[in-house]
Amino acid sequence: MDGLVVWIHHCNFSMLRDNQRLNHFPNHYEFTRKDLLYKTLRKYKRHLERNGKAGESDRLNFFPLTYILPQDYGMFREEFKRHQGALWIAKPLGQAQGRGIFLVSKLAQLSEWRVDNRQFGPTIGSKQPSIQTLQNPDDQTADQVQDENQQKEKDKTYLVQKYIDNPFLVGGKKFDLRIYVLVTSFLPLTVWLYRTGFARFSFHRFSMDSADVENSYVHLTNVAIQKHSPTYDPTQGCKWDLRQLKGYIASRYSWPVANKLFYDIQQLLILVLQAAQQVIIHDRHCFEMYGFDVLIDSNLKPWLLEVNASPSLTADTPMDYHLKYVLLNDMFDVVDLENKKKGKGSNIIGQISASSPPTQSNESGSETNVGGFDLVYKGNAAVPCPFAPGLLSQLGTCNDLDRFPHELPERLKNYEKERLLHLQKPD
Structure with missing residues (x-):
């Protein structure tokens, strides 16, 4: 198998060379499949209760x-x-x-x-x-069957x-959050949180009326659904970046309220990964970027919806493209296949055991920030935000997406032209 990075869903780990990296941990499905996520969180909650940590167990109250x-x-x-x-x-x-x-x-x-x-x-x-369309059984291999x-x-x-029938609304519309989290090791647990994510909005006003119960455009914020709505405007899209949302909440309530909410979201993400750490098989070749989906209710309480092991990297707007282009660049800078980070003795991402040679060190050097990624948890401790006094989380703060100059693909260049023409039309 060639290449330094193997970007694939399934892989025979015995085929990986020492310097190769894989974008999934062996049994990531233990918390990226909906039912197993629930079981993993429930198991971790019971583990904490059995060990006399009822206070910590009570914090696992973010799953419906x-x-x-x-x-x-x-x-x-x-x-x-x-x-x-x-x-x-x-x-x-x-x-x-x-x-x-x-x-x-x-x-x-x-x-x-x-x-x-x-x-x-x-x-x-x-x-x-x-209806699912199946191929002819005669054309299928044993693995496909x-x-x-x-x-x-x-x-x-x-x-x-x-x-959750009381979502926090913006302009009367429901939304959820997509947040990117990079785990470079589960032993020790090493978590990098990306500052920039986005809020996905419905194009219809939220309603709990019985007549709207079956209306997917009201209740589901997935872009794949919203783009078929008769009110969908392709020149506008249906996303805000997290910085916009954080600013909106700060202006509607106060900066301390927004600061605490985004810190609560960060703590939720870490708790999920601490639960997953109990069941994930660590492999030194592996890293994984997850897409966490979070909903905020009207009391400003975050709820976990699901965790995606392969978050979509396709882009339907220029903003989407800029975000995901820089996100991938920053991710590979954290993984650091070229050994450029401070104090780093090897490009091996994690340790197999405590007895591993010191050259097989954890992936990070002394950095707590690489591009748009901030180190938020390492070993058994949270990493405090080092940049501004009183800032609890870097989530939703400034992230310069112009750090990596790049051109839009042709389909999105046309999108930008259509958007500008739309803005120039008289009301």
């Missing part, structure tokens, strides 16, 4: 009440009856970008799903389940969560 169907159906049914009138959201394990998600207001909706044993639940607003069967099993399993 969750059941895995069909195995938890009996328990969910009893919980559903105790919360008459509540809304629940069902998410298939094997899908992404909002596909297969539907809201549940009546138990009969799930009863019908169980009887039909549908592969996919209906997407919000649709009457029929989605096995992967397909595993996918079918995941598609039959749903995560059902209490719906």
Whole structure:
């Protein structure tokens, strides 16, 4: 296998040379698959409670009440009856970008799903389940058949969560956050947080009216869904960067409120990774950049929605392209395949064990900031923000995206021209 970086979903680790790096840890799915994320957090909470750390355990309150169907159906049914009138959201394990998600207001909706044993639940607003197109079985390899069967099993399993019906709104519209986190080692845990992420907005005003329960444009913020909305404006997109959002919250409330909220989000991310550390298999060849999806409610409490092991790096706007272009450059600067960082003896990213030779040091030198990435946790301790007194988190602060000059691809150059023409049109 050639190249210094292997960017692939599955890999035989025994084939990696000593100087090669892989962009996934061996069992990352333990917290990047929806059901296993829930199990990992629950297991970690019990671990803390057993060890007399009830205070720390209480901090793991950022994941909505969750059941895995069909195995938890009996328990969910009893919980559903105790919360008459509540809304629940069902998410298939094997899908992404909002596909297969539907809201549940009546138990009969799930009863019908169980009887039909549908592969996919209906997407919000649709009457029929989605249909998967399969290739001819005669054309499939044994591995493809096995992967397909595993996918079918995941598609039959749903995560059902209490719906957060009081999201924080901007202009009456719901949004969630995509935040990028780079882990260069799980032993010791080493976490780099990217300052720039974005808020993804719905193009429709949020409503809990029964008439809007099936409207995916109201309840789901995925760009893959919103871009099909009749009110979607491709010249504007549907994203704010985190700095805009932080400034908005500071202006609406106060700077200390915004400062604390973004620190709370940072602490949530670290807690999730501490839970994952208990189950992840560490390998010195590995690093991984995760896309955390977070929702803020009307009380300014952050909630974890999911963790993505392969966050989308495609861009649908110039802002998106600039962000992701610089994000990747900064990520490789942190991983440091060329040994340019201070005090670094080797480009080996992590230690296999405490007895490893000292040249196989943790990836970072003395830096706490590399490009847009800030070191926020290392070993067993949080790394304090070193830049400004009183600043609790660098998340949502300044990140110069012009550090790496680059040209837009042609499709986005046209996008920019259309946007400027749109701005010049008279009202």
